[in-house]
Amino acid sequence: MSLASHYTDGTCAISFELFPPKTPQGLQTLLDNVRKLTEFKPAYFTCTYGAGGSSQSTTLDVLSKVRELTDLPVASHLTCVGSTVQQLEDYLNKATDCGTDYIVALRGDPPKGETEFQAVQGGFRYANELVELIREKFSSLGIAVAGYPEVHQEAVDAKTDLDNLKRKVDAGADIIITQLFYDNADYYRFRDDCVAAGINVPVVPGILPVTNFAQAQRIASMCKAGIPDSLRTAMTDSDDADHQFKIGVEHARMQTVDLVENGVPGIHYYVLNKSAAAESLLDGMQLGTA
Numbered sequence: 001m002s003l004a005s006h007y008t009d010g011t012c013a014i015s016f017e018l019f020p021p022k023t024p025q026g027l028q029t030l031l032d033n034v035r036k037l038t039e040f041k042p043a044y045f046t047c048t049y050g051a052g053g054s055s056q057s058t059t060l061d062v063l064s065k066v067r068e069l070t071d072l073p074v075a076s077h078l079t080c081v082g083s084t085v086q087q088l089e090d091y092l093n094k095a096t097d098c099g100t101d102y103i104v105a106l107r108g109d110p111p112k113g114e115t116e117f118q119a120v121q122g123g124f125r126y127a128n129e130l131v132e133l134i135r136e137k138f139s140s141l142g143i144a145v146a147g148y149p150e151v152h153q154e155a156v157d158a159k160t161d162l163d164n165l166k167r168k169v170d171a172g173a174d175i176i177i178t179q180l181f182y183d184n185a186d187y188y189r190f191r192d193d194c195v196a197a198g199i200n201v202p203v204v205p206g207i208l209p210v211t212n213f214a215q216a217q218r219i220a221s222m223c224k225a226g227i228p229d230s231l232r233t234a235m236t237d238s239d240d241a242d243h244q245f246k247i248g249v250e251h252a253r254m255q256t257v258d259l260v261e262n263g264v265p266g267i268h269y270y271v272l273n274k275s276a277a278a279e280s281l282l283d284g285m286q287l288g289t290a
């Protein structure tokens, strides 16, 4: 099934994002949680690549196991960080051989301690170049790219960022998955701006159910996502872990209900290899298409 076609039947397709665990125990927990998340009929699972300095080598191993377990399509994230074009092609060949269906094509962040992204010699500078490569040489792979409702942190301004997003779509991306956001107004503004800029692929909102306030702050500062005052106040009302979990999940649930009412084609959940928050927020929702 092509990537874009998950989003064309008028229902709200959901997908779940995982990251490569560091230990065998972490992998076992991830697979147990994947089993639970599959109950919600996701269209596909994705796994990050080198995010936050994590290993790049285990992404495909994780996805192979997820595929074996669920028989669902899987998407590997891939960044240009530290790789020549030849190395990216090697990875894409390996991904295709492993049965990977889709690629989330990214530039990636500068390595820890560096402030500016530097392409390696013989590598790519921007994600649109990676999209071009995949379209040219790996035509069977579906392609998702990243979009930023609150503007990418390095962008000169929102208009330039949108022009750069359009380059990725013009190069052949099938869908856009957004950076996480906590205020749906940011997504609706971004979606309208995409349409006005002539970007006509599905813009899939990315939602992260936060489960404690310290985590919400850490992630929001990493991704430059604003935390609405109402969420901040409700979460910091009490230090109790159950209280913070309940508020975070309820916020993500309210975001989900509102997004569905506003006709989004799908939702991508950043589940951080866990299932409890997603299970709570999706309980009784009847989303998913598989």
Ligand code: FAD
Pocket: 047, 048, 049, 050, 051, 052, 077, 078, 079, 104, 105, 106, 107, 108, 109, 110, 125, 126, 127, 128, 145, 146, 147, 152, 153, 154, 155, 156, 160, 161, 162, 164, 165, 167, 168, 177, 178, 179, 180, 206
């Ligand atoms: P680009 O689209 O290349 O944009 C980077 C910056 O350059 C932007 O400011 C843009 O406006 C500008 N720009 C783009 N193209 C051009 C051009 N041709 N000329 C001039 N300027 C240009 N990181 C990981 O390390 N691993 C992951 O697995 C991962 N998964 C992610 C998944 C999603 C859904 C999202 C939203 C982000 C993910 N990230 C991941 C983070 C991502 O790598 C960073 O946000 C990174 O800083 C930008 O990547 P990009 O692909 O958006 O870059």
